[in-house]
Amino acid sequence: MLASFGAIRQNPLAFLDSTWRSYGDVVQFPVPAPPTYLINDLDAVRKVLVTNARNYGKATIQYKALSLVTGEGLLSADTAEWKQQRPMVQPAFHHETLQTIGAHVAVVTQRIIDEWHCLPDDTIVDVDSLVMNAALEVVGHGLFGTDLSSEANDLTQATLNALDVVIARARVPVSPPSWIPTPSNRKLHASVAALDGAVSNILDARGIPDVPTDMLDLLITAEDEHGRGLSPRQIRDQVVTFIVAGHETVASTLTWAFALIAERPDVLHRLRQESDAVLGDSCASFAHYEHLVYARAVIDETLRLYPPAWVITRNALEEDRLGGYRIPKGSLVIVSPWLAHRHPDAWDAPDRFDPSRFLSGEGPRAAFIPFGSGPRQCIGRDFAYVEAVLLMSSLVRNFTMSYPEGSSRPKALPLVTLRPAHGLRLRMSSRR
Ligand code: HEM
Structure with a gap:
């Protein structure tokens, strides 16, 4: 193990792969x-x-590190806490939420399409940063609806900042316990405090809705079978968890899907035939989702080769x-x-x-x-499929993508999710 230490730090995924193949x-x-x-x-x-x-x-080093930011949200919660909360959180992912997600995806995608149509053909676009922003916007809209107040933005940004601090801590071999006031721990506490402040601002401004209109409303009004609701702390932990779990995972899936499609004109062609037939001239919406069967297979095959988790x-x-x-x-x-x-x-x-x-x-x-399995399977699985399938289908319907001369599929970096080293730069042209 000592001899392997450098290899583990350099690329833990390659280390796991060679360990499995050797032993x-x-x-x-x-x-x-x-x-x-x-x-x-x-x-x-x-x-x-x-x-x-x-x-x-789930009391493992991986989830303990994550819980510094996500607290006892569903993803990092250990068994007892999870059992109590999962049934209360489940309604936030019901059918109407998926329909709304479909509508948010359509808005975000249309904006991308309008922007790209204005670019000259063969412009090189950083697809990875584009889908990162798109996925952040979709999860933000899903949680906070059309409430695009500065508080909602502050909260999302504060969550990502806090996560960055946790990731930076995980890169050094030994992190001191979080109560010791080292510079990195002080940074962690400051970023978590900013996060907590942003959540209380939102919750104070909301009150209890008569009719829930977004996922945050559904969390605020959730009740267990005894009529007990989630505490403000539990709501905070779930909101932060959704941002952490539902942003980079979907974005990475889309990036790898485009990285694979750009190599395969046959797949692109078949995807287009399907999206032409199913979408026609309309924007992709939830009603189209179940008909985009090949697109779903492309996303599944992408998740097989590049599982974000x-x-x-x-x-x-x-x-x-x-x-x-x-x-x-x-x-x-x-x-x-x-x-x-x-x-x-x-x-x-x-x-x-x-x-x-x-x-x-x-x-x-x-x-x-790719979404785990059994009782702890991803609660956002359908959310992720709807988002990835609709966004990919709409973009391939409008654009052709290929690798610029001399570049090829990026190397996979195992960070919190599986990320492309140096992003994904593709050459885009409007489809004629
Ligand atoms: C392609 C996208 C996604 C992938 C690959 C993914 C992957 C996973 C995996 C592997 C787990 C199980 C972890 C374990 O068993 O230890 C999980 C759990 C979870 N995911 Fe996702 N996820 C995705 C999208 C989302 C989205 C969009 C959301 C929410 C908006 C979300 C929220 C959650 C939550 C809350 C859990 C914990 C569920 C529980 O334990 O009850 N995920 N995800």
Whole structure:
């Protein structure tokens, strides 16, 4: 492990990949504590996430770091807190929310289309920063509706600042406990305080709505079966969680989708045939979503090759057996969608970009886990699909994209999500 330290820091994803290929589907890392396992046996992955999920908690180093910003929001909440909150948060993702998300995506996409149509053909565009902004706007609109007050912007910005501080802390090998007043901890506390201030400003301005019109209203009015609502602190944690979990993940998916499509005129052609037939001259809306079947397969195949959440971690609450090995109580278990999505037992030619495999139903469910699986599966899965499918379909209908001379698909950097090294610069031309 000591010899591998440099390799882990340089590219943890390549390290996981070579560990799996060298040692197999269940690997124990030789670290002093806790016992740490990489699990890529597909039955064992299913056991951890689904069939024996109750034996696995979220008190891991990954989620403890995230909770410095997201508190006990659904993503980082450990079992008891999560059980109480998930049913109360679920209505924020119901059918009407998805319809509204479809409408917000249409507005954002139309603006991009109008701007790009004014550019001369063959202009090089940084697609990654463009979809990052678009995804931030969609999640912001989903949460706060048309309330584009400065408070909503302050909150979103404060969340991203606080997250940056957490990421910077995670890059150094040992971070001092957050109560020691080091410069980095002071920065963390200041950014979290700014975040808390921005949330209270919004909540104070809102009051209790008669009819909920956005996701924040749905959180404010949520009740459990005893008529108890979420506390202001719980609402704060969920709002921040949605921004963290629902922004970069969707943006990364779109970036990788365009990175793959730009290499494949055949895929672009088929996507266009579908979007021409389904969208006609109208803006993409939620009503179109279920008809954009090939686009959904392209997004699925993108999520298979570039799963934004490239690791999922759990702590074993009791001893278990995974892939024939004893996993002691207290172990750290690492499941990697990046690896499961390349398992040759489940995927034919795993490195090939082939959206049609999702039309033929290839791959067992346990081997496709971009949104996790089981009880802790992503609550924003449909939100993400609607956004990614509608935005991609509308853009390919209007533009042709290709790599500028001498450039090619970017390298994947495993940060909080899987990011393209140096963004994604593509040459855009209006379609004629
Ligand atoms: C392509 C986009 C997305 C990907 C790849 C993704 C991925 C994931 C994954 C892998 C998990 C499970 C983590 C685990 O089991 O430890 C998860 C959970 C979660 N995601 Fe997403 N996500 C996406 C979009 C979204 C969106 C748009 C939102 C909200 C607006 C969201 C909110 C959440 C929340 C709240 C959880 C925790 C659910 C729970 O434990 O009950 N995600 N996501």
